[in-house]
Amino acid sequence: MAFKYRRQPLKTFYLLFSIPLLLLRLPVWVLRNLLPSWRPRRQWSLGRCLAVEFINAATGIMVETSLPAPESFEQMARSAAKTGFVWFEPTPPDLITGDIARFAELNGVKPDRTGGFWYSRNSAPAGQKASPGEKVLFHLHGGGFVMGSGSPSFSPSATTFQGLFEHVPQISRIFAMEYRLATGPPLPIHNPFPAAVLDIIAGYRYLIQDIGVEPSNIIIGGDSAGGILAYQLTRYLAEGGSLGMAGALLLLSPSADSALRRNVDSMRNNTRSDYVSTWFDAAYGVTSLLGSLSRDELDKPWLSPGSVMFDDAAVKGLFTSFPPTFILAGEAEMSRDSMRKLRDRMAADMGNNQVTYAEVVNAPHDFLGLSLLEPERTEGLKEIAKWAAVTLV
Missing domain, CATH: 3.40.50.1820 (Alpha/Beta hydrolase fold, catalytic domain)
Known part of the structure; x- marks a missing residue:
């Protein structure tokens, strides 16, 4: 279920833990995308791989806490x-x-x-x-x-x-x-x-x-x-x-x-090459x-x-x-x-x-x-x- 940590003070505690964790995960992301053959797409730069990793991780934080408040x-x-x-x-x-x-x-x-x-x-x-x-x-x-x-x-x-x-x-x-x-x-x-x-x-x-x-x-x-x-x-x-x-x-x-549904090839095989996998897993929009x-x-x-x-x-x-x-x-x-x-x-x-x-x-x-x-x-x-x-x- 989405937004498990939407209420205070849990939201603050979760953010204080999760945001620094993004930086700690950076070396792991660098390592697993270091060689072109390890990347989601060989043609991608290391920078793009890291950007996709970051967006997915940041989206995960969002779906555990709250969406950006829309303008009325x-x-x-x-x-x-x-x-x-x-x-x-x-x-x-x-x-x-x-x-x-x-x-x-x-x-x-x-x-x-x-x-x-x-x-x-x-x-x-x-x-x-x-x-x-x-x-x-x-x-x-x-x-x-x-x-x-x-x-x-x-x-x-x-x-x-x-x-x-x-x-x-x-x-x-x-x-x-x-x-x-x-x-x-x-x-x-x-x-x-x-x-x-x-x-x-x-x-x-x-x-x-x-x-x-x-x-x-x-x-x-x-x-x-x-x-x-x-x-x-x-x-x-x-x-x-x-x-x-x-x-x-x-x-x-x-x-x-x-x-x-994860019943077609692209939904299974492109999880690392797309930045929406965390959002899809949450299924909040659906x-x-x-x-x-x-x-x-x-x-x-x-x-x-x-x-x-x-x-x-x-x-x-x-x-x-x-x-x-x-x-x-x-x-x-x-x-x-x-x-x-x-x-x-x-x-x-x-x-x-x-x-x-x-x-x-x-x-x-x-x-x-x-x-x-x-x-x-x-x-x-x-x-x-x-x-x-x-x-x-």
């Missing part, structure tokens, strides 16, 4: 003039339909007001009306459904957007959506699935009806957990959403198997996402479209109405195989020419958001650029 939307709004934050209205009842309505009722989830951050190439005012033909990336941040932000102060998001602006000239602006973060046992249950989906439906409506972006000019995107939210929004639109289908889908290391839903839902397509726990026949036809899609994966990711499975299922419905998959050798999870992960980061951005030059026209 009200706090974000107070710095709107500097950050480009805007509010928008909750999802109206007539847009809550189908399975999303059913899940919302089961988990007692209601629409709520939220917002997001505008990023622009040319310092356009936040919330400026769309120009004819303007391409806007509607991006959903990662963080395991329980942390993270699209804010400029959240380095992974800011680093990703900087790279996309640098390499993908077709994207004029980015709207980074904020959605309600989930909490779960041992903490009180708040904002389980589909709370975030209700929020992103509201964000998509805002872009179309308030900003005036044509659906065909919207690229729905997301990294990690945000990648699965992007898939969920696209599925909602494909299954009868009245807002219109987006023009493209951009999935960056999408969490295609929320159950995090627990928080479920709320009152059965754990069986983790092995079904809404939460795990890349799971091997159901046959491909179970999702036959699910992706037929999806727009052209790009999936970026890291070869060194623990969740690599679930992304390959998602790719194959999408291509079976949409055709190989509508699904572009790029797997960057030696890259761990969500590598566009970490500037130290070069040259893999730039290689991934160049792959997106090649796809965008053909697709976003």
Whole structure:
């Protein structure tokens, strides 16, 4: 169970013991990564190996104590003039339909007001009306459904957007959506699935009806957990959403198997080459996402479209109405195989020419958001650029 030492004074005692222990573990990490043949990937530098070891160990401390406290939307709004934050209205009842309505009722989830951050190439005012033909990336941040932000102060998001602006000239602006973060046992249950989906439906409506972006000019995107939210929004639109289908889908290391089962090769073999193994072991994000839903839902397509726990026949036809899609994966990711499975299922419905998959050798999870992960980061951005030059026209 996560957060065993969340209460004081245990938390302080645990931190006083664990943080110095990180330094004591450094010689062990150096020794086991000293020779290239001992490293998770021969091509990795010793420095990268140590960085991955440190992130995993630091994550272990976090899941034993507490997550970083998120900013409230009200706090974000107070710095709107500097950050480009805007509010928008909750999802109206007539847009809550189908399975999303059913899940919302089961988990007692209601629409709520939220917002997001505008990023622009040319310092356009936040919330400026769309120009004819303007391409806007509607991006959903990662963080395991329980942390993270699209804010400029959240380095992974800011680093990703900087790279996309640098390499993908077709994207004029980015709207980074904020959605309600989930909490779960041992903490009180708040904002389980589909709370975030209700929020992103509201964000998509805002872009179309308030900003005036044509659906065909919207690229729905997301990294990690945000990648699965992007898939969920696209599925909602494909299954009868009245807002219109987006023009493209951009999935960056999408969490295609929320159950995090160790029943595929990459989940077993890439534990040392990825920095999320400690987080996956804790499974706090998964627990928080479920709320009152059965754990069986983790092995079904809404939460795990890349799971091997159901046959491909179970999702036959699910992706037929999806727009052209790009999936970026890291070869060194623990969740690599679930992304390959998602790719194959999408291509079976949409055709190989509508699904572009790029797997960057030696890259761990969500590598566009970490500037130290070069040259893999730039290689991934160049792959997106090649796809965008053909697709976003």
